Structures are given as C-alpha cells and as structure tokens.
Amino acid sequence: MIAFLINSKKINFYKKDSEFIKPENISVKNGNNQINIDKMNFSNNCIEILLKNSINIKYISYIIYENNDIKINYCNFFDSDEFNDKYYYDGTLGAIYEKKGTCFKLWSPAAQSVDLLLYKYGDPAFSSSCIKIPMAENEKGLWITAIRGNFEGYYYNYLVNVYDNESEIVDPYAKAVGINGLRGAIINFDKTSIKGWNADKGPEINSYTDSIIYEISIRDMSSFLDSGIKNRKLFLGLSEENTVSSKNVTTGLNHIKELGVTHVQVMPSFDFSYGNADEKNPSDYNWGYNPVNYNVPEGSYSTDPFDPYVRIREMKKMIVAFHKKGIGVNMDVVFNHTANIYESSFEKSFPGYFFRTSIYGTYANGSGCGNDTASERKMFRKYMIDSVLFWAHEYHIDGFRFDLMGLHDIETMKTIKKRLDSSGKKYMVYGEGWDLDTPLPDSEKSTIENSYKIPQIGFFNDKFRDSVKGNVFCEEERGFISGKEGLENEICKDITGSIDYSEDVKGPFVSPEQSINYVSCHDNLTLWDKIEKSVKNADINTKKSMAKLAIGITLTSQGVPFLHSGIDFCRTKNGESNSYNLPDKINCMDWDRKYEFMDVFNYTKGLIKLRNEHPAFRMKKAEDIRKNIEFLKNTPKNTVAFLIKNHANGDLWENIIVIYNGNFQNVKIHIPYKNINVCTDENTSGDDILYKTDSDEIEIKPLSLKVMFN
Ligand code: CA
Secondary structure, three states: EEEEEEEEEEEEEEOOOOOOOHHEEEEEEEOEEEEEEEEEEEEEEEEEEEEEEOOOOOOOOOEOOEEEEEEEEEHHOOOOOOHHHHOOOOOOOOOEEEOOOEEEEEEOOOOOEEEEEOOOOOOOOOOOOEEEEEEOOOOOEEEEEEEEOOOOOOOEEEEEEOOOOEEEEEEOOOOOOHHHHHEOOOOOOHHHOOOOOOOOOOOOOOOOOHOEEEEOOOOOOOOOOOOOOOOOOOOHHHHHOOOOOOOOOOOOHHHHHOOOEOOOOOOOOOEEEOOOOOOOOOOOOOOOOOOOEEOOOOOOOOOOOOEEEEEEEHHHHHHHHHHHOOOEEEEEOOOOOOOOOOOOOOHHHHHOOOOOOOOOEEEEOOOOOOOOEEEOOOHHHHHHHHHHHHHHHOOOOEEEEOOHHHHHHHHHHHHHHHHOOOOOOEEEEEEEEOOOOOOOOHHOOOOHHHHHHOOOOOOEEEEHHHHOOOOOOOOOOOHHHHOOOOOHHHHHHOOOOOEOOOOOEEEEEEEEHEEOOOOOOOOOOHHHHHHHOOOOOHHHHHHHHHHHHHHHHHHOOOOOOEEEHHHHHOOOOOOOOOOOOOOOOOOOOOHHHHOHHHHHHHHHHHHHHHHHHHHHHHHHOHHHHHHHHHEEOOOOOOOEEEEEOOOOHHOOOOEEEEEEEEEOOOOOOOOOOOOOOEEEEOOOOOOOOEEEEEOOOEEEEOOEEEEEOO
16 A cells, blocks of 8 residues: 655555545544545545645655555655745755855755754864754745854754754755864855966867866875875875876876876765765775765865865865866766765755655665665756856866766756856766666656757767777676677777767767767776786787777777776776775876886877877767768778768868777778878877878788878
C-alpha cells in the first residue's frame, strides 16, 4: 500500500483490490489533525481521495486504514504547479552582508521554526556558545532575519525544526566557512580581491573545438617532493611561475603552459566532506567528489583553512595565474549527489524535496552514492544555476564540467548554459552524459542519446575512448592503438567529431562542439596502465608508440580534445584503477617520470602546437566537416587515412593528409599527391616541415601517425 499527495487536497492511495474497501474504514491524518474527506473515487487498485481542507506540508500525513498507518509521500506535490506557484522563491538566499547589517534567508516551507545561531568562532571543537535569534517565515516558506551592526568575522548556522526534528545545519548558500566547513562565515567579499583581480579575464573562445582541455588535480600537480614548488598540494602551488624540478623539467603551471593546452579542468575544488579529508589533517587524501559546501573553495588546498578569507583569496590567486598565461579554468562540479544524505543541509532543512525518491520513498541511486539530487525541482534547479553563476562571476571560472550530467534534466542544463552566456562571454558547459537509473523520464535526461536537444552542451565521448584504447571496464581489452582489429569505422566516427558524417560514419552529435574526445581521465586506468594491462610482453618503445598514437588521434580528430594530466609523460598509478583515496605517491604528477619520458612529452607538445596553429583540425560546424573531410579508400586493415581539404576552417594549408597505422608492421598507402610536406611522423610532431615526400606511396611505421600538407 502506497499513497501520494497529488495536490494539497487530493491523495492517490494505491492498494490491491481497492474496490473491496469500505470508505468508512479510511481516514486521513495531517500531524495531529484529522482531515475530512469530501469524496472517494474507487478504481482498480487506486482510490482517489478528495479532501475538504488542504494538507499542511509542515506535518507528516498518514492514511489510516484498519490498523495501518500509511505515510503519504509528498514528492508528486513538490513537482506540482500548485506547489511551485505557492512556494517558488526567485530571490537571493544565504547571508547578505553589509557593513550596517547582515540579512539571512533560508528557504524551507516544511520547517516549523528556524533560528539563526551566531558564533564567534568557526571551529565547533573550540567553542559552541552562540547567540540564538529566531527567524520569521513569509508566505513563500522563506525564513528571514536581519541583524544590525557589522558582523564581519562572525560565523553562523541555522537551527531548523522540521517534522519535530531539530537539527543544526550549515547554510546551503554559505559563500564562506570556517574549518572543515562546519559553520558558515560572514565575510566582506570586497576584501577577497587580490592583485590584478579587477582586470582579470579568462580567454575568449569562439568554439569549444578551439580549446584543448587538460584535467588536473590541485594537489597532484605539486605533491611530488622534487617539483620546485614551494606551496606543495595547495592552490598557491599552481600560482607559482617558472617552477622546475632538480632535473630541470618544467612543473606545475609552468609545465601546463609549456605543453600549450588552452584550458585546465580542475577536479573538485569546492568544499568537500571533512569525513573524507579532514582539513586539520593534511595527510588525508581524497579527490573530493563528496560535496558539502558547493559555493566555497576546499579548505585543505589553502594555507590556512581556519581563516575563511584565505581559501577564497588563494583560489583566486591560482585563477589569476592561469589567466595571465592565457589558460582558461574549467571547474568540475558535482551537483548530482551530496557527500552524505543524512548530514545534508538540504535534506535536514526540507526532507524529501531536494532528492529524488522511488515510489516506495527510498532515495534514488543512479549516482552510486545513494542520493541523486532532484535538478528538475525548481528550488534545486535554482540552486544549481545560482551556484554556477556565482563561480563564473565571483571567481571568473570559464567553464563547467558536470559530473554524471546524465542525472540532470535537460531544462536545467539548458538554462545554466543560457544564463551563463547571457553576459556575452561563451562559457564551456559539458559533462558525463551517461544514462543512469534515476526516476527521471528518459526523454528529460541530459544523456548522449538526448544530446541533439542541447546542442550547446558537450559530452564525454566514451565511444571515442573505448575505440582508441579498448573498453574501460575490461582491462585486458585492446583498442585501435594496441592492435584490435575491425575498428576502422569507429575511428572514422572519432575523426569526424561523432556527427552524422555519412550513412556509415554516424555518431550521436549534431555539432563537433559536443564531442569531448578523450582516451583517459581521473577515473579508471591511466592510458599507460591500460596499455600495460592489455598488451603484455611488449617492449617499452612499442608501448610508447601506442601512447603517442592515442594522443595523436585525440589531437587530430574533430571535436574537443581532452587530456588527462600526465598522459603526456605516460603517467602511471601502478595499475590502480580507482585512486580516489590513495596516497600522494600513487596520485602525484611524478616529474622524474616526465624527465624519463621527455620524448613523449615533446611529441604531445608538438601535436598541441599543430592543432593550435591549424584551424582545419577545429571545425565548428558539422556541415564543414562533411564538406572538407574525405577518407582515402582501399587502405590496408587497421589503418585510417583522411584528407582535410579546401583550406578548411580558414586554414593556410590547402590540403592536409593524416594517416593512422594501428598495425605492428609498416604499411604503404597511396595518396593523391607526389610531393607533399611531412610535418609529423613517428618520431617528431608539429607543424614545421620535416621533409618532403618524393612518391605518392607513403610508408607509415608501425603504431604511428603521419601528418602531411601542401
Ligand atoms: Ca573540506
């Protein structure tokens, strides 16, 4: 037996053989009040109960039937127009600081009372004494209070009483916090400005395809002892310029600049759970996919997590440093779940509203973390929009990567993109469009399958990843670069940005801007470890060739190239496929290894230069790809050869020929030109002429690529 509130005066009660129920045996209780029933309509397995008075959602309701109390689930009502008309609040939430006073706003129509708790200290372990100030509710379910005077430097929480449970919560809208994010902090954002901040600006892009994304972790970039970086493992570490290791290889920001990528994608940098990484214990390691305070930087990356200003200023310093080098900063955002549902300020302030539940009332678990958020509910949608806009405007973030984006509804993603771009700047918005099991209609999920409905948004291309290096869930499976046969057609899809290129070469996307082309990322094995596990007994040079070919395919394909940091020097995590909480020695960027694999680093750098200098590899429109790319026919198996013609996308080069050889032997391929310039071969990459060919038969070395032009 289950029951749902449909509108404030209507309940659907599902019960087998409902036609045998006697109406006089049913009653409805809302808190301690009996609600009179106006009418009941019986149909097969469902009784529609119409009430004389509205249900008050501040109280739990039950259907009393014989000796059963059946809890009425409110989630359908939360989705109704009646609810949204009554309670949706579009204004500013959180603590609004001014010198003359601070105003506090929390939204919870279910709360019976809310008090503001003002603290002198940010650390609950140090002192719990506080001033308690009752807040008043308006008709929208908004709880408000204002305090006169300058409260900068104070900390605050809310004491919320809902369904007779009293709990202390951190403001979900907190923009600054004390140690471990356990109390909100009242600060003056004017004081977070740092040198160069007002003039600070990220790079402008005309098309996502003009970017090359490099995925980094703040900590991993400088945790290696011999990095030449002073502020190791911290935001500030990435603001240090011209750093080198003792072997004189560039490190940190200097490394990223030398490589030539256009954007970094920063793994979680919002405040994540202290249960996973205690800010008082710097040896704790966690990637941070456990969000707590979405609008605050993570404290463990700051030099002083106790002082709420420090983490904000230091994150801004890092962003300025990237922007000064012309590098955009994309933030990895994780709105699809929270660290822990029972500790969540959302759930404690308004149980059942912010998270999806099954019809039996259990929390949805498409994320695997046990608490899928409900982006389709208007106040959580607003939360996501407000948060993203805050990071874009206050922190000058240039793009957003949405973790498990397939769990979010299309309307939310569309609105986020529209609101971001309304400022005139083009923001990158992309994410993981996997189709996961969550109670949202398939047609509304932001999945790859629905990508045509959101053509402005990018998607991690798992088909690209798996075709190039082998299936990610089967460690021993090989891909095109490691000799698996029959993948030529898949590689053609990769090359054309996974758009609808032809009847045979057809991907899911309407635009190459949607295809985030990658072979590895923080999840699963690194490219090098995947090669090691899937290709046993190969010598190191063979494995390096495979890695270079994988990077080459990523950087010469249409779409948006994405590189996992360290792929450029064959990063290894010693075969660990999920290193989210493993020590620095597994996760670090090992700069000694960069020294050792300098040839692969230089090769990657050359390919990045080739791409950056040549718009032919970065076409923005699907129709241009259809017009300008032509595959060469009758090529040997495990090879793909293509021509980019017509000075594509305004390129200085009229014709470019790219050939990939996935065989362990040399191959010869006929091309339509006799004297053509070679700029990239198995050893050297870039856009300079290495030599000219003297025949229209080109030899390609095993497991390598060649790029030519005239
Ligand atoms: Ca934290």
